[in-house]
Amino acid sequence: MSSLPKTSSRPGQSTSKQNYKKIWYAPASRAKWYWLLVSGTFYLLLFTWYQYALHTGQEAEPFEDPFRLFGICAFVLVLLSASYTLRRRFARALPGKVQSWLWMHTWLGIITILVALLHENYAYITHDFLQVPNDLLEANLGPIALFALILLVFSGIAGRLFDQWQTRKMAHEAATNGVGIAQAVEERVRHLEETAESLCAGKSDAFKEHCQKRLQPTNQQKNMLASLSGSLTPRARSDLQRAEEALDERARLLISLQHLQQSQRLIRRWRMLHILIASLSLLIITYHSIMELSITILHITTIVPSP
């Protein structure tokens, strides 16, 4: 996920577009270009091999057959891409920044589709289209594995763009609400509530009731203010003014907090969806890969002819 810096601007401070951009901007990681170069070069090598194999029409032994090797490469790429979760969750001591691993994850994930397409010689995409649902099951779930991989990678790309859009929205909100990111806003809201409560101490029941009502989530008690203000001593009137300011700022920040939390929720939901798709896809792809390896290369399992 893109990082969101804290901002310390105060209410009323004007935040120019340029300032906001500065807050949002995170220096591009070198890992982005490194992994793009590594993945791009690797794919070009395989693609050249693919063209050569097509032109020579070679019939090689399974272990040397480039089309099978492309399948093995695609499987290894899927596993490497999934290894991002190790660095992020299970083995945080692994070297390299999480952001660099995410770039590795992204670029290897993208070329995995391209390599899987070479493995199938673009079957099901440019020719040999599926005729009946049962075709999905052929070659040990080969077509399902391919479509699951495509769905997974597209969910990753869409999610990455969505993630960036939501993070940009949060950065804008944090830069313009005068307080910062969600945790800072929550803290400030708590502080404002405490301020309003302390200003109520020792005041009339009408004063306290007014503040209590304004602390309710949906309450708009502005119309009561004029009548209440008239019945107060000058000292209490000044406290009421301060309590009103705190409560107004609190109301404004609660709206901002809602926006920030909504973005966080949406990002979390997308991530859960991507992880769910990744888990199911990995199961199918692993099944397909192991079965194909055992049948065509290791000769452990034999193909059962259909009756």
Ligand code: HEM
């Ligand atoms: C072979 C393909 C892929 C696999 C197996 C895969 C799997 C995963 C898994 C397991 C996670 C969860 C990591 C965690 O939170 O522990 C994840 C997260 C993520 N993936 Fe993928 N993914 C693939 C492709 C892609 C692609 C192509 C992109 C983007 C272009 C992408 C973008 C992301 C993003 C943005 C996250 C969330 C990162 C974070 O918040 O830390 N994924 N992926």
